[in-house]
Amino acid sequence: MNPKFRVVSIMRGALLACAWAAGAALAAPSGPTATPDAVPAPGAPGAAAAPDDFKTLDQEVQGLKKDVIDLNKDLFVLEEELLFPANTQVALYVSMDVGSFFALDSVTVKIDNKEVKNYLYTAREADALLKGGVQQIYLGNLKVGKHELVAFFTGKGPVERNYKRGATITFDKGVGAKYLELKITDRLAKHQPEFTIKDWE
């Protein structure tokens, strides 16, 4: 595991534990008030103040919980930035338009001739893509410069035939993040699916 990632993870864990412990300590009745004998009798002085105290305590606990969630979100963003810094980040997405001529089964992605992802699609996942969903299939780091990406798509083509097609793109990885989209569309004129890779500048 990346040491930076480990440090952030430990920080997150410790922070969560501390915050929840503090919340629990605030919420839990302590000392003599915890014993049934110490509960003020109805009508006794202080009995009216107790609900207000509990309300304040509850608000404090809720506030603490919210802070923890916010901090956790910030740490998650920090973690992402450390693991995938914007200047080396490359993200691949898969989308499907119409899909009448192709039933997606799997996608294999190679960057610079090295397999980085092999993804099998269940019927539900393929259906989600057909309904307009876009899937982030890969997130990684690449050095600045020229790179070649090859994507292989397997599935059932027209007339239930097994289908395997590839698409290639050579792209320039600049200083910023790179976003690429693997698109599956229908070529109506030929009644065939079409596989393209779009470089989002």
Add this chain to the structure above:
Amino acid sequence: MRNLWLAGSLIIAAAVTGSLAALSFAAAPTLVGKDAPDFVLKARDGRNLRLSEFRGQVVLVNFWARWAGDSRQEMAALDRINTTYNRAGLVVLGISVDEDLIRAEEFAAAMKVSYPLMFDTGARIGRDYLLEKMPMTILVDRGGVVRYSNVGFKRGDERAYLDHIRELLRE
């Protein structure tokens, strides 16, 4: 007196051996109580099945191998269980860890079981599930947590599976 000493020594030796065995058993890694590692595999009928998509159902995952003697008996038992409890919300998945895909496929075809059989040729899923001996069966509850694990298959195990399955289906 000598016999008494001998008997005492034997009892102590047995106790020590038993404790050591218990310790080694306790130290064996197990996934019980933890989230079941997710996986996706192609079933023999061509469908891709992902464990997390069965969330809400009780899932029995059986790791089998053609060369594991108990697998044949266990698969027959699991087929009976699947036939009975499938409609009640049980999903049975069989995962082969055979490296010889062709022979594993032949074995799977010969078994004619009613539940999906899949092939983990790279043994990646086996590693995730801390697979050490074959066959191994685990039960995953409706929330995706491993609740029971069994290695091997002997007389009485089918009854134990049924007890655990009924309990998990009731939750």
